[in-house]
Amino acid sequence: MADVIKKATREAYGASLAELGAVNEKVIVLDADLAEATKTGMFKKAFPERFFDTGIAESNMMGIAGGLATTGYTVFASSFAMFAAGRAFEQVRNTIGYPGLNVKIGATHAGISVGEDGASHQCCEDIALMRTIPGMTIVNPADDVEARAAVFAAAEKNGPFYLRFGRLATPRIYDENYKFELGKGVQLKEGTDVTIIATGLMVNEALIAAENLEKEGISAAVVNIHTIKPIDRDIIVKAAEKTGCIVTSEEHSVIGGLGSAVSEVVTETVPVPVVKHGVYDEFGQSGPAVELLKVYGLDAENIAKKAKEAIALKK
Amino acid sequence: MESATKKQLKIKACKVRMGIVEGVFNAKSGHPGGSLSVADIMTYLYFNEMRIDPKNPADENRDRFVLSKGHTAPALYACLAHRGFFPVEELKTLRKTGSMLQGHPSMKKTPGVDMSTGSLGQGISTAAGMALGAKISGKDFRVYTVLGDGEIQEGQVWEAAMYASAKGLDNLVAVIDNNNLQIDGTVAQVNSPYPIPEKFKAFGWNVIEICAHSFDEIEAAFAAAKEFKGKPTAIIAKSVKGKGVSFMEDQCSWHGKAPGAEEYEQAMKELNAELLELEA
Numbered sequence: 215m216a217d218v219i220k221k222a223t224r225e226a227y228g229a230s231l232a233e234l235g236a237v238n239e240k241v242i243v244l245d246a247d248l249a250e251a252t253k254t255g256m257f258k259k260a261f262p263e264r265f266f267d268t269g270i271a272e273s274n275m276m277g278i279a280g281g282l283a284t285t286g287y288t289v290f291a292s293s294f295a296m297f298a299a300g301r302a303f304e305q306v307r308n309t310i311g312y313p314g315l316n317v318k319i320g321a322t323h324a325g326i327s328v329g330e331d332g333a334s335h336q337c338c339e340d341i342a343l344m345r346t347i348p349g350m351t352i353v354n355p356a357d358d359v360e361a362r363a364a365v366f367a368a369a370e371k372n373g374p375f376y377l378r379f380g381r382l383a384t385p386r387i388y389d390e391n392y393k394f395e396l397g398k399g400v401q402l403k404e405g406t407d408v409t410i411i412a413t414g415l416m417v418n419e420a421l422i423a424a425e426n427l428e429k430e431g432i433s434a435a436v437v438n439i440h441t442i443k444p445i446d447r448d449i450i451v452k453a454a455e456k457t458g459c460i461v462t463s464e465e466h467s468v469i470g471g472l473g474s475a476v477s478e479v480v481t482e483t484v485p486v487p488v489v490k491h492g493v494y495d496e497f498g499q500s501g502p503a504v505e506l507l508k509v510y511g512l513d514a515e516n517i518a519k520k521a522k523e524a525i526a527l528k529k
Numbered sequence: 530m531e532s533a534t535k536k537q538l539k540i541k542a543c544k545v546r547m548g549i550v551e552g553v554f555n556a557k558s559g560h561p562g563g564s565l566s567v568a569d570i571m572t573y574l575y576f577n578e579m580r581i582d583p584k585n586p587a588d589e590n591r592d593r594f595v596l597s598k599g600h601t602a603p604a605l606y607a608c609l610a611h612r613g614f615f616p617v618e619e620l621k622t623l624r625k626t627g628s629m630l631q632g633h634p635s636m637k638k639t640p641g642v643d644m645s646t647g648s649l650g651q652g653i654s655t656a657a658g659m660a661l662g663a664k665i666s667g668k669d670f671r672v673y674t675v676l677g678d679g680e681i682q683e684g685q686v687w688e689a690a691m692y693a694s695a696k697g698l699d700n701l702v703a704v705i706d707n708n709n710l711q712i713d714g715t716v717a718q719v720n721s722p723y724p725i726p727e728k729f730k731a732f733g734w735n736v737i738e739i740c741a742h743s744f745d746e747i748e749a750a751f752a753a754a755k756e757f758k759g760k761p762t763a764i765i766a767k768s769v770k771g772k773g774v775s776f777m778e779d780q781c782s783w784h785g786k787a788p789g790a791e792e793y794e795q796a797m798k799e800l801n802a803e804l805l806e807l808e809a
Contacts, residue, residue: 277689
């Protein structure tokens with residue numbers, strides 16, 4: 215077996231920004247004193263005249279971003295998910311969302327896989343928060359290839375955009391031929407007994423879970439939902455119709471995230487059991503990211519368990 | 530200031546005040562007190578200071594205005610209407626369902642509104658963002674924002690103040706409408722922001738103190754701000770809340786309520802009398 219390439223989506227974010235900056239002179243990047251960690255430092259190095267550090271003031275950064283956007287720029291504003299979506303929620307809602315301004319929120323360090331920094335920095339609520347803002351597009355890429363594509367897609371689309379990236383290096387899923395389509399889910403594997411709909415770093419775990427389930431005679435389909443809003447209703451409806459039950463998997467609270475979004479579609483169209491896998495309404499803790507993912511059950515093993523639960527719920 | 534110019538500005542300000550009273554009365558809600566206190570400054574900005582064109586409200590080289598104290602939208606709307614951005618008649622639709630005139634400014638709905646505001650403390654950040662945009666693109670437009678004295682209790686104001694001076698945004702002017710009143714009492718009683726000039730000075734701003742109702746002082750302040758290089762300018766404008774309507778002046782209770790029919794008649798009578806005198 216060839217060596218699997220592992221890369222954090224935040225690395226891809228920084229590299230793609232630098233790449234984007236070279237072809238789009240309207241791109242401006244803001245950060246709130248975390249350029250090394252969010253990787254916007256790569257853009258800063260390439261285009262220092264188009265990089266602005268607002269210091270440790272995320273609320274102001276979102277306002278600066280909104281104001282800059284009105285003067286014709288495509289603004290990427292970066293911080294950790296906790297501060298971008300959490301601390302500055304109301305600024306994002308009122309100063310970027312309500313006027314529909316062309317601001318891309320590049321939120322890194324999402325989820326439990328922040329690791330050692332602990333619960334204060336492990337944001338498992340950002341998708342839920344951002345999903346409630348009218349007109350906000352949300353993309354949570356599964357690997358570095360998808361992250362790069364998402365950055366370019368965000369720059370292409372006018373309006374508020376939330377990009378969710380992780381700190382941890384995770385396995386690459388896609389090759390260079392991957393065609394990212396905003397708002398379209400990706401059928402990664404066909405199956406007949408259950409569909410696992412995953413997002414972000416859980417997509418790789420879902421693929422492993424499906425492989426393991428096959429060994430037990432269970433046929434599991436796998437869908438990657440990178441665009442959480444607007445969500446691909448068609449692929450969810452088809453999954454519900456074909457496999458009769460769904461498991462959702464995300465490195466985010468089971469309240470308000472992908473699981474909720476999928477459930478909303480399923481209950482209104484083809485009501486079948488949806489079992490949610492993710493962070494079960496609790497705060498994280500300090501520890502190495504890989505260990506924490508096990509502690510919180512964010513792995514293939516637990517996805518497989520949930521898949522069996524979903525199948526058992528089928529009439 | 531030339532007396533003819535001053536007279537014209539006073540006439541405009543009086544009409545703006547009538548527009549405020551008209552709007553809030555018809556809406557049966559809104560914020561007359563702080564709209565009236567800032568009416569002279571906004572009249573000056575819209576009729577004598579800013580480079581704007583009602584026929585081309587999206588001109589990328591225009592000066593920008595951000596009403597950080599968004600609840601005083603009636604003053605902004607009256608200025609925009611009298612400046613020709615939309616018909617004056619429209620002021621009567623303030624706050625009504627389907628109106629372009631929202632309770633707080635919406636840039637998507639109203640021609641001439643450069644930024645949606647209403648949540649206090651956020652406008653000044655966006656104004657700083659616009660000023661930064663001008664600097665990056667090498668454009669010479671200027672950005673003006675008006676904040677309430679109660680509004681500066683919001684921490685974000687000081688994040689923005691620190692940033693604007695750190696980045697040398699001398700194309701930015703923030704006016705602090707210092708009418709001394711907020712919803713729960715005087716600003717000093719509630720959570721004193723005083724001394725305001727010293728605070729802005731400490732944050733690295735060029736500070737000018739004026740009377741908010743003297744066009745001579747307003748003109749001199751904006752002219753000085755334009756001349757000053759390297760730092761943003763804060764104009765601390767001592768004002769009277771409810772200015773121009775006798776029974777609303779310096780009354781906390783007129784922060785956020787509409788006049789009844791009799792009060793409306795009285796207010797319009799006073800403003801009409803002032804207008805007649807000015808036009809005589």
